[in-house]
Amino acid sequence: MKPLSIFFSFMFITFCSGLNWGQNSQTAKTMTAQQVIALIIKNTGANTIPNTVDVIKEGDPQTVVTGIVTCMFATLDVLKQAVAKNCNLLVVHEPLYYNHLDDTKQLQNDPVFLEKRKFITDHKLVIWRFHDYIHSMRPDGIETGMVEKLGWKNYTVKGSTNQFVLPETTLNELLKSLKQVFPKNAFYVVGNPDLKLSNVRLAAGAPGSSAHIRLLEDKNVDVILAGESPQWETYEYMRDAVAEGRPKAIIFLGHINSEEAGMNFCSSWLKGFIKDLPVYFIECGPSFWSF
Numbered sequence: 001m002k003p004l005s006i007f008f009s010f011m012f013i014t015f016c017s018g019l020n021w022g023q024n025s026q027t028a029k030t031m032t033a034q035q036v037i038a039l040i041i042k043n044t045g046a047n048t049i050p051n052t053v054d055v056i057k058e059g060d061p062q063t064v065v066t067g068i069v070t071c072m073f074a075t076l077d078v079l080k081q082a083v084a085k086n087c088n089l090l091v092v093h094e095p096l097y098y099n100h101l102d103d104t105k106q107l108q109n110d111p112v113f114l115e116k117r118k119f120i121t122d123h124k125l126v127i128w129r130f131h132d133y134i135h136s137m138r139p140d141g142i143e144t145g146m147v148e149k150l151g152w153k154n155y156t157v158k159g160s161t162n163q164f165v166l167p168e169t170t171l172n173e174l175l176k177s178l179k180q181v182f183p184k185n186a187f188y189v190v191g192n193p194d195l196k197l198s199n200v201r202l203a204a205g206a207p208g209s210s211a212h213i214r215l216l217e218d219k220n221v222d223v224i225l226a227g228e229s230p231q232w233e234t235y236e237y238m239r240d241a242v243a244e245g246r247p248k249a250i251i252f253l254g255h256i257n258s259e260e261a262g263m264n265f266c267s268s269w270l271k272g273f274i275k276d277l278p279v280y281f282i283e284c285g286p287s288f289w290s291f
């Protein structure tokens with residue numbers, strides 16, 4: 001190559017790499033909510049879930065994302081904190097409007113609903129539910145965060161994230177240690193406080209009483225660490241089981257306590273592949289206080 005053509009080649013390469021750099025940088029800074037969501041779903045490694053509840057609940061999919069907040073519930077307080085952090089995409093585990101499918105027919109004239117929705121539209125926020133896909137991750141992303149929070153990684157069975165063999169303890173002692181992890185609410189418990197136990201299953205969220213009962217039938221399960229259940233279902237089954245002298249118990253942590261750490265895990269997981277946007281976890285904590 002002649003010196004002149006080397007010079008032109010050099011200029012050409014420099015120009016092209018400069019152009020590429022410019023394009024990458026621009027893309028990273030102008031990702032839309034829809035693009036970020038597609039990237040998150042891709043990274044879960046899950047197959048496409050038909051009829052998923054993981055859809056945009058409010059906001060324009062073409063909104064350019066300024067920052068991401070992960071949370072358990074997009075409460076009004078969490079929304080305000082997100083705006084203060086200049087984040088406009090909320091990645092939320094649970095519904096926005098008080099029922100599983102976010103059906104708002106009944107709420108069209110409801111002042112609470114209208115005020116919340118106005119806040120979202122006034123601040124041009126995008127709310128995306130991340131429920132089915134995070135539970136489809138292997139291991140389950142919510143359970144991964146819970147194992148971390150409980151500090152039970154060394155007690156997990158064969159790499160599972162919901163089966164644990166604890167050093168033998170009593171129900172009462174287990175409750176005392178859980179109170180250190182979840183200090184804000186009391187637990188609902190059915191079982192004998194002196195019950196000796198070792199095999200614990202995590203049943204995060206609200207999987208339904210038939211799932212709870214199936215777990216309690218398993219002879220390798222002493223105690224279930226549950227989220228929530230209607231009190232006329234699992235609770236009454238468990239009361240009869242205890243009356244029959246069965247060495248079992250169930251601890252209801254509350255739905256939020258049983259899953260929220262999963263959305264904390266979610267924020268650190270997102271930071272692994274979303275480098276150019278700020279990502280925060282905001283805790284909503286329990287909705288109620290206990291007396």
Ligand SMILES: [Zn+2]
Nearest residue numbers: 093142205259
């Ligand atoms: Zn869940």
